[in-house]
Amino acid sequence: MGSQQSAQARDKAMRKTSVVGAIVNLLLTIAKVIFGIIGQSQALIADGVHSLADLSTDLIVWLAAKYSNRPADNEHPYGHARIETAFTVGLGVVLIITAIGIAVDSAQRLLNPETLLQPTQIVLLIAALSIFANEGLYHYTIRAARACKSSLLTANAWHHRSDAISSIVVLIGVAGSLLGLPYLDAFAALGVALMIGKIGWGQVWTSIRELVDTGMEPKAALALTRILEAIDGVRGVHMLRSRRMGGVYLIDVHILVDERLSVSEGHRIAEYVRLKLIDSHEDISNALVHIDPEDDSVAMLCADLPLRREVLTDLRKVWANDIDLSEFDKVILHYLNGKVHVDLVCSIYAVNANVEQLSERLQENAKALNYIGDVRVYRQL
Numbered sequence: 001m002g003s004q005q006s007a008q009a010r011d012k013a014m015r016k017t018s019v020v021g022a023i024v025n026l027l028l029t030i031a032k033v034i035f036g037i038i039g040q041s042q043a044l045i046a047d048g049v050h051s052l053a054d055l056s057t058d059l060i061v062w063l064a065a066k067y068s069n070r071p072a073d074n075e076h077p078y079g080h081a082r083i084e085t086a087f088t089v090g091l092g093v094v095l096i097i098t099a100i101g102i103a104v105d106s107a108q109r110l111l112n113p114e115t116l117l118q119p120t121q122i123v124l125l126i127a128a129l130s131i132f133a134n135e136g137l138y139h140y141t142i143r144a145a146r147a148c149k150s151s152l153l154t155a156n157a158w159h160h161r162s163d164a165i166s167s168i169v170v171l172i173g174v175a176g177s178l179l180g181l182p183y184l185d186a187f188a189a190l191g192v193a194l195m196i197g198k199i200g201w202g203q204v205w206t207s208i209r210e211l212v213d214t215g216m217e218p219k220a221a222l223a224l225t226r227i228l229e230a231i232d233g234v235r236g237v238h239m240l241r242s243r244r245m246g247g248v249y250l251i252d253v254h255i256l257v258d259e260r261l262s263v264s265e266g267h268r269i270a271e272y273v274r275l276k277l278i279d280s281h282e283d284i285s286n287a288l289v290h291i292d293p294e295d296d297s298v299a300m301l302c303a304d305l306p307l308r309r310e311v312l313t314d315l316r317k318v319w320a321n322d323i324d325l326s327e328f329d330k331v332i333l334h335y336l337n338g339k340v341h342v343d344l345v346c347s348i349y350a351v352n353a354n355v356e357q358l359s360e361r362l363q364e365n366a367k368a369l370n371y372i373g374d375v376r377v378y379r380q381l
Contacts, residue, residue, distance in 0.1 A: 013144040014061055014153060021137055021156065022058035025051045028130055028163075039123035041177075046102045046189040047130065047163070047170045050196055053098045054134075054159045060091050061156050082245055084152045088207040091155070095200030102193035110186050121178065127171040134164035149248055149283065155203050162199050166192040213243040220281070224251070227280050233257055233269040238297040239290075251277050251287040259293040259336055266291045294336060301338035305371055308333060311340055318368050322361060329380070339373030342366070345380055355379055 032048030035041075137160035145153035173188020215221065221240055228237045236256035242249045255273055257266055270289040277287040294301070306314075311333060316325055323344075325331060330345040344362075355377040363375035 013148045014150060017141045017144045017153060017156070018058040018061035021141060021160065022055055022062070024133055024137055025055040025058060025163075028133060029055055031126055032130065035122055035126045039120040039126070039174075041120075041123040041170070041174055042106065042186055042189045044123045044126060044170050044174070046106070046192050047127070047166050049098060049102060050163050050166050050192060051130070053095055053196065054156075054163055056094055057091050057156050057159050060087050061152055063087065082211065084150070085207045085210050085245075088152050088155055089204055089211070091152075092200040092203030092207065095159075095196050095203070099193045099195075099197030099200060102196070103190055106186050106190040106193060110183065110190075123174045124171060124178075127167045127174065130167035131164050131171070134160045134167065138164065155199075159199060162195050166195055169195075210244045215242040216244075216249055224253075224277065224280065227276065228253065228255060228273055231269070231273060231276060233261075233265070234273065236295060238292075238295055245285075248283050248285040249281070251284055252290070253277070253287065254290045254292050254296065256292050256295055260334060261293070293334070302335040305335055305338075305340055311342075314369050315342070315366065315372075318365050319362060322365060323358075334373075336373070338371075340371055341373040342375045344375070344377045346377070347380065 029048050029051040032044050032051055036044035036048055138157050141153060141157035141160060144150075145157055169188045169191045173184040173186075173191075176184030176188075221242065225237045225240055228234055228240075234255050234257065237253060238256070239252070239254040241252045244250075253273070255270065257269055261269075270291050273289045274287045277289075278284050312325065312331065319325070325344075328344045328346045330343070332343040332345065334341040334343070342362075359375055359377045362377070363372075366372040366375055
């Protein structure tokens with residue numbers, strides 16, 4: 001229920017911020033393009049294209065919210081969060097293409113001075129309004145992004161801030177042109193293009209790293225290992241792996257426990273470790289904990305050993321003249337160090353022989369099976 005409520009809150013935040021951003025960016029796009037043409041500022045027109053790109057990102061966020069926050073199903077057992085990541089890659093590509101187009105146009109104008117535009121003072125007012133509007137959008141969106149831990153919303157927030165920064169560049173370029181330096185407007189447009197391209201590439205690269213399951217930073221992983229090693233009952237930690245999905249991490253880890261621990265206690269320790277991982281890092285949403293009686297990261301020593309049915313069949317054959325296994329209350333098998341170690345538990349009245357002598361005799365006869373290790377007989381009331 002908690003995860004469902006979280007997904008609903010995330011969906012609501014993404015949709016709300018995208019709608020607000022879309023309205024503001026639509027108005028800015030229209031104002032910048034129109035007054036860029038009227039005010040003869042190539043930089044402001046380029047900035048209008050930047051706002052149009054931001055408008056497209058708001059639409060992408062809206063679509064991503066619709067699909068990425070759906071609950072897990074049979075076809076997507078880990079949920080749909082990576083739809084958001086895929087949308088982010090597409091958004092980054094759009095921004096890079098936009099940047100290339102603006103850069104090419106700016107370069108052509110710089111190479112052909114007769115095509116340079118002569119901005120007017122109205123451009124300064126529009127650029128100033130854009131700075132305040134986009135900085136406000138940045139703070140509004142980044143708060144929502146941090147609240148719902150959305151990488152796409154974070155990227156969109158920085159798009160708003162990049163638009164504010166590009167408007168500052170436009171302001172400087174136009175002011176320079178008005179002071180008699182006509183090249184500054186074209187250079188400002190080129191600077192805007194470079195910023196758009198940098199943001200786009202950063203987005204694409206970060207999202208691709210997530211899509212190929214790049215793990216968390218080694219220092220962060222080491223810190224998690226240290227936390228787990230301090231937990232009572234955990235004798236070692238190995239094979240800690242992480243992958244990012246929709247702004248949060250999923251963790252897989254193997255922990256080493258006492259080799260003869262009960263299944264229920266091992267499960268209790270594993271569940272404690274899982275919850276500890278989730279509580280220790282705000283970006284970890286879930287963890288899968290594997291219990292090991294020995295370190296299997298070095299070698300899988302017991303991988304080829306037979307399972308219980310085959311083991312008991314073999315033991316009945318080699319112990320046919322010694323005991324009847326059905327007389328024992330429990331036959332406990334321990335798969336350790338490449339051998340199957342056997343504990344036989346019987347009631348105090350079931351076996352009359354000395355348990356130590358019986359253990360030695362059974363172990364001696366079990367040598368016929370090269371995979372059997374220690375054999376121990378226990379009596380209980």
